[in-house]
Amino acid sequence: MERKMKIGIIVAVSIIALFALSLWISSLPANENNAIRFGILTLLPPLVAIGLAFITKETILSLFLGVFVGEFMLCVNDLNIISTIINAFLQLGAQVISCMADPWNAGIILQCLLIGGVIQLITKMGGAKALADSFAKRANTPRKAQLFTWLLGLCVFFDDYANSLIVGPIMRPVMDKLKVSREKLAFVVDATAAPVAGIAIISTWIGLEISLIAAGFKSVGATNVTGFGIFLQTIPYRFYNIFILIFIVISALTLYEFGPMKKAEQEARNRTEIQKVSEAPGFDEVKPVEGIKLSVWNAIIPIATLIIGALMAFYWSGYTAILGGEDQALITLMKTAPLSFKGIFEALSASDASVALFQAALLASIVAIVMAVGEQILSIEDAISEWIGGMKTIVITGVILLLAWSLGGVIGEIGTADYLVGVLSGSIPLFIVPTLVFVLGALISFATGTAYGTMSILMPLAIPLGWAVSTGDMSFTIVCTSGVLTGAIFGDHCSPISDTTILSSMGTSCNHINHVQTQIYYAVFVACIAIFVGYIPAAIGVPWFVCIPVGIVVMFVGLRILGEKVDFEEVDDATS
Template sequence: MERNMKIGVIAAVSIIALFVLSLLISSTPDNADNSIKFGILTLLPPLVAIALAFITKETILSLFIGVFIGEFMLCVNDLNIVSTAINAFLQLGTDVIACMADPWNAGIVLQCLLIGGIIQLVTKMGGAKALADEFAKRANTPRKAQLFTWLLGLCVFFDDYANSLIVGPIMRPVMDKLHVSREKLAFVVDATAAPVAGIAIISTWIGLEISLIAAGFKSVGVTNVTGFGIFLQTIPYRFYNIFILIFIVISALTLYEFGPMKKAEQAARARKEDEEIIVPEAPGFDEVKPVEGIKLTVWNAIIPIGTLIIGALIAFYWSGYTAILGGEDQALITLMKTAPLGFDGIFQALSQSDASVALFQAALLASIVAIVMAVGEKILTMEEAISEWVGGMKTIVITGVILLLAWSLGTVIGNIGTADYLVGVLSKSIPAFIVPTLIFILGALISFATGTSYGTMSILMPLAIPLAWAISTGDMGFTIVCTSGVLTGAIFGDHCSPISDTTILSSMGTSCNHIDHVSTQIYYAIFVASVAILIGYIPAGFGVPFYISLPIGIVILYIGLKILGEKVDFDEVEA
């Protein structure tokens, strides 16, 4: 009876809320731009999705409700909430299918599924256990294990998705053995994914980044610079990216933790040696064991994963090479014909590649190699190998659902004008020195609310460069700092957002509960971002060079961690 009463109260409150929402929207002018028409209500879908995710711990339900509210807002014509709700539900289905039909999204989902199949095959062949045992010999303490994970993250620099799905499953058994929490592993994986790919000169990000930079400077009449040249100059001012990578090392060496992460680490250290790790709502490969009686060899992991990484780089190059030759830029075509394997040729090809297609091709090749190895070594029959491969893909299905809903929420947010509203509210008349900080914060808010770094960069870069150029009366150094603020703020917001695809994939790759990952990571991300603002972007607004800010920022990170944190090691927990 009490349960029925709760359901009734929730239903009544929901109906009243939808009615009030309809009343508010119906009173606005129909011909107004959505960001003006909805005003502060544009923040409602992402805020509801994010708040519900933390409250209910149900990511899929929270995303679904967020998308539905956005669709409801777009479908309001009158106060008939029944017909509006029906139209919103129908439109939601249409948008989800449209997201799945998008070539980029489809490629990402498919490559995630295939990598899931590869991981399961590698595990069944004993490669993952052999590799974990080998790493455990060298990474035999929590400090070494975290630093080893950090180094692996730096090595998989070319793509943030691949990083999350490769490093997490490899290092998870090592971390579990050493009593390092899944939350800390997920943080290290997530913090070496987008922050590394965003500043790597060869990655799936750089094509978008340099194209946005070049277009922004062209819009203010500056044509004597290249997007790549400006990109390189922004790297020392990527304060958040640099500080978060250094923070991982400081935290690993000191074993100091604070906030919810400290509790997670204390619980992991206190866990009994033979105690089974049970993580609710965490898709992963924990239950998969190697085939009994087989000889464990690291090559059963190195060859398939190496094929994936090397194949991805080759596929990136080939995708960009063919795109350039099929395009109309004669200078690039000439470069590809005369020096295709020179530095410029390789860089241009990688920057023009279609990352989702290239990763899918590499994952498909690695899947074939893994199946052939399993059958060739007589570990599995062909039927068993394919069955295990498909079984691994089934593990990733829940991640695919979450990604589709996150992308759908991004579409709805774009339609109702959330980003435009935030830009309009926050980009008012301001003093010049605070502009880099404001751009960083604005990028973070948009990225957090929308869950996409790419979308945030695309929205904000065309506004930030002209704004910085005008305020500084053509100061190139100041404009470069502001450009860095866009690229870095987008990554910070994406890093914190529970609806971000890289955050979701990091949770999946490490078999960590998604909301636990977000709630432990966000404290560290905000701490590092605060240092980036106070020691990085505000001084940079006054013209302080990066070689002064970076060392001071590193010292502040260390001191801040010592003040806020507490050492978590085996002796203290046992005591």
């Protein structure tokens, strides 16, 4: 009875809110420019999405209702709420179908699904475990073990989930033997998951990132750029991603720790027995087929096929696009020096990433299936079944993508970005904008536990804002774009409800709360350096190749000041 009462109250409040919204919009003067007509109401759809994400922690529900509210606003003609709700729902469905029917969007979703299938096949063939074991055998000190974990995390660059579920379980016994805390292992695994996948040019992330970038620059009329080209240019300005990866190396080499991590490391060094039982619940990850001979080639060949195939597809796509275009300078470059550095860069920048990645993922899928069947690890039926099973783990990504694209479309129709730019362009100091974008992205991502949803909500607003306040300065807008991507990853890295944070805890069998409490100190420390040594200087024109070395020095000095060295005793036969 109590639950029914709560549902009734929610429905009643929602109807009243929609009626009030209808009344407000009906009283507004007609204007062809929705940004002028709706005014402050243009902020309502993204605020609904953000606010509900904070409250419910449900990204899909929040994005869905954000899209619905936007469509409701566009459908208001009178005070007939029932008619408006029905029309809004129909328009929402049409918006989602339109996004799905777009060739670019379809290619992005398909490549994500196929990469998920490849990952599962590699795991079932034992390739992922064999590759990880080859690293683990060479680690015989806490320094080496942490560095090998870091290196292995870089190797599993194509997916953050795969990173957490492959690196953690393989390195955990080695770390236990060497008396390195589970908390430190979980931190290294987590810090090489999303931060690596977010900047890798071949990953399950790049599709979303490129599509959002392309849509954002298209909305400001920058038609002479490509999403992939801008993506490449943002990489040097991904200050948080770069600094957190370098911080792992500095901490591993110096053995300096601070905050709760220092206590965890000290306790681990002082324990007399290897930790046998974890406080964290186990995770039933995909395991290799029993009884097979493990071989690193079962991982190297499919991954190499994916990487090399994607690079070739990227180049060919861009090469043919340039030759079919009207830029005579680029056409001449492709005819005279197609394999020069500039030629390769221009070809990659002009490529259609959705098609190229789909082609590469399809080729890698075929190679992986053929290997599994040819080595008699799986039958053809089982191989295809496992491939499809891997796709199922990525389906949620496709749902988020469709709703994200739909939200971007509806807030574009109601003029949210135009209104926001008009209000803020004269009231925010120019050098603060990238930092503001970074912090806002971090807050949204921390509250929702998803970098995907945060990028989807914030990117359609950040690019027009950066473009407007800088009067079309491409370099400044690229820094703002980077702020969205890295801010989302920083917040996701700290969030206790983030999927990668949870998977990192489970994969390393580390108590989840302990992982969050120890990691957040390091993440915030690095984020502060990213802001004060990265985004603020970059916003006033300091080159990235100056910001990054200075940031490394500041991290080293800061760690020595805040931290304390946690020594260790040599452990023989660490990997036995």
